[in-house]
Amino acid sequence: MSSNTNSSESEWNYSESDIAKKFLFFNVLKDGRIHVFTPTSKMVPPSFGSTFGVLIKDVEISKDVSVRVFLPSSVLTSACTTQKLPVVLFIHGGGFCMRSAFSEDYTRFGSHITADANVIVVSVEYGLFPARPLPACYDDSWAALEWVASHSKGTGPEPWLNDYGDLSRIFVSGNSAGGTMSHTLLAKVGSIGLPEGAKIEGMILLHPYFGEGDKMWMFMCPTNLGPRDPRMKPAVEDLARIACGRVLVVLAEKDFLYGVGKLYADELIKSGWNGKVEVMENKEKEHCFNINDHTDPEASVIRQRIVSFIHNRS
Template structure:
């Protein structure tokens, strides 16, 4: 007879399997690649600890032949707050490609994952990383690459799925806790992981599918009030339009079940009194985070160029 320790509590393919004894077997983001020189793009990367307290790390990317100050991107990886890492081949390859395409400096944030570290750990770690990055604004921070090459007058936050959720909330936090010398020019939200209890318009209504998404959220945040929690459904939060930036790019995919929430985000932002510019890019015929799994396809190349151009709009 199977021991209780090895009994499956929750099977959540293709992401993970959770056992009754609390163990989690992850199927995504388990492989990691070291930093260094990428032979395809000649982008250099380096890992640096940003929090001594939690031993969390960022991976810094510098484009080839970097000279002077360059736009700075702070990137938050996706994975439903439960899987993936900034150091997986998926994210390492994407950041190499984006940094080369845009000629920017990027800081890819790793954060603690649920269920071992339930929400708000991911948000706390992300803000710690933002503050660590901001500590370099005057050229006297702990990492010389950022002191030398990061333009703190032109900073963007970005992420995919759960990482887009994090990017939004970090942008809102920028209005509440000002960071000296740090100008957040814009945010790029790719297939953002937002949800809600009631279906929106043509959003999927299948109870089994909606329950699956609800279960994932509750696993990441056991003390949540549900799928209308402000972390997962920020559009009705009073501070929703308090974004600490003037430009937003939202990327959605035609066949992504999260697409209606991305569209709703754009609509609500325009109505919020925020006053900035909102752009929308839809990739036809594509699924959730397709650009990470099919980086060589035409739609992924178009999306990469759009994001690169958006980041560089803030150049002096």
């Protein structure tokens, strides 16, 4: 399978008869090529964060995985830096085949959360389908979480996390497909744990993308386990062992994924998991509206709810 990452749209002049399969985010052509309907998404450099009072650096943690790390610039000028900051691992959305941690929209979102909540954000740049079929993005996100957790004793490879990060207060968050991967990470931590000193305090799911028998997802994941693959249809046993004490699920009333997001929260409550679930709903709003339009007043409301959740304010 070949990716369209570096292809111009002119290369995708094909007719209806050339299409073998149609999915929500891509067409599969009879010649084996896959045309992803990649949205225009401007990439921005780390200097973009200066507008928000945030320092940004990009770190390659393996040949396949990079992260964009956000740090409040105030920590470098503060007279008191003994209070370490919570760390938010963020996994962007895009249907497992689009978007980037280095794009303007996700860099802006990471900058806002860093500045507003006074936290360190680590945003994951994971492998996208079709260049790397699923479950590569799940594996990459796990690698990023392990990398973050490796700083729990202050001896990890990234000075910002060693010097300023409180690794006993990790939050895992993602929107859309990133929310799906966030759940899978927390279930895996509940099964095998993290290094001593690293602890996940909470999970924040924004318009999560779950589903049973999702044909597009199963096509992207050739090694899928069938319609109820627990990476897309959370299993009761995985819900029961989610490795944190608090979960925030953010829903949008007109989101086509509203129902599965609400069902996730309901099933988590009924699973026997011993934690607290909070649900926030934005009326008259659609999927990922807060990322697509950061100026929407309700986008600001979501950010403030995230800040309150991180700092455990009622």
